[in-house]
Structure formats: C-alpha cells, structure tokens
Amino acid sequence: MVSGRIVGAEALMRWQQPDGALVSPAGFIPLLEETGLIVPAGEWALQAALAQMEAWRAQGLCDMRVSVNISARQFRDRALLAVLADILGRWPHSEGLLELELTESVLMENAQGAVDMLEALSDMGIRLAVDDFGTGYSSLSYLKRFPLNALKIDQSFVADLTRHTDGGAITRAIITLGHELGLDIIAEGVETEDQMSFLRRQHCDLVQGYLVAHPLSGPAVAELLRAQT
Secondary structure (H helix, E strand, O other): OOOOOOOEEEEOOOEEOOOOOEEOHHHOHHHHHHHOOHHHHHHHHHHHHHHHHHHHHHOOOOOOEEEEEOOHHHHHOOHHHHHHHHHHHHOHHHOOOEEEEEEHHHHHHOHHHHHHHHHHHHHOOOEEEEEEEOOOOOOHHHHHHOOOOEEEEOHHHHHOOOOOOOHHHHHHHHHHHHHHOOOEEEEOOOOOHHHHHHHHHOOOOEEOOOOOOOOOOHHHHHHHHHHHO
16 A cells, blocks of 8 residues: 555456356355365465466566465365475465465364464465455454464445445454554455545555456466556
8 A cells, every 4th residue: 555566466266168258256166165176176276376476476577475265164174284385395486475365254163273274374484364354253362363464354344435334433443453463454345546545544554456456367467567567
C-alpha cells in the first residue's frame, strides 16, 4: 500500500473445458474435497506455483511471493510436510516466497495439532496466512500461539467499507489486532478506489482484488511485472 508495487499473487485453480470456457473453483473444488482428489490436485497446485515462480525468476523479473490455499484434508495429512520438502528441494530459490493460506475453521478443528503442523511448516521457511479472517471462529489465545505471518480480511467486510454497516469497524479492529501481533494485513476483494483509500488510511499493508488486477495467467502476470518495472 505504501509503494504501490505488486509484490505477490494468489494461485487460483480454474478448470478449462475443451471449448475454452473456464469453470470457477466453486464448480469443482467441493467435488475434489468429497472424493479425496483434493490431495493430489493440491500437490499439483503447489508444484505449478513454484514452477511459475522459477519461470518468472528466469525471465529476470522480481521475486514474487505466491500464496496457495491448503484444504482441511491436505492440512490433516502429515505427508504434506514430505511433499513440500520435496517440492522446495526442487525449487530452492523459492525459500521465503511460498505462502500457504488456511481458514480459521481448519486451524481450530484441532488447535494444538495445528500449532505443531504450523511450526513444522514455518521451520521449512514457508510463510503462513489465515484466509477469510473474521468469518470463522478462532481463539485469540491460539491466534497468538500460531506462528503466522499474515491475516487476510475477508472480502465481505471489504465490500461493506463504504456502506453504513459494521464492515469498517470490523476491518479497523482486524488491522489493529493483526499489527499488535506483528502480522501483515491483506485485504481481499478490493474493487474500488474508495475501498483502497479507506484501507490506506487504516494502514493496511497489502490489498488484492479486481482494482489491482483480474485473475491472470502466468505469462500475463509477467507482462504486468515488466510494465511495472
């Protein structure tokens, strides 16, 4: 928010059909979860994200932090640590640039177990973020114990920033809480200059949303970074 530079991206799945049409995650992620295929699909997403980061690096572009969402089923599987160790071993330049996003509900399902898992991931040099913060239930005592790097303000609060609702008050509270805990605050779903101005006044650290860019392919992101440079 201070420099105005693009410093990271979130990896999002899309299912491209034979006719070129794209199916949003809402159309197939629940089915992957239900069948257990979310585990290999999630592993593929991690590999694709790091391969893309390496491709950007090879093109001489700035190091980009990339966030990847982790499902509850993946997080419960201790094999995730071995998978990540293998992937990070193949792309060592990505150390400190990979960020995993987990929801509050996933973390609080087994809070003590989550602490152990998060500490193991953090020891591997992986950044950790709570996605959609404020929409689930989290114990503040555990929030303090989790080795987190960032909180992501849910887009439902951001959408209400310029309306006469409690969205602004909640957003201010999350930013203050996060900063007191030493965390970066990322606002999701920013679509208007008014929302951006509000978040800048509240000293939000980072924003993402259509005001910055619509979802883009890897090569399109590269063009955006070249234009920025």
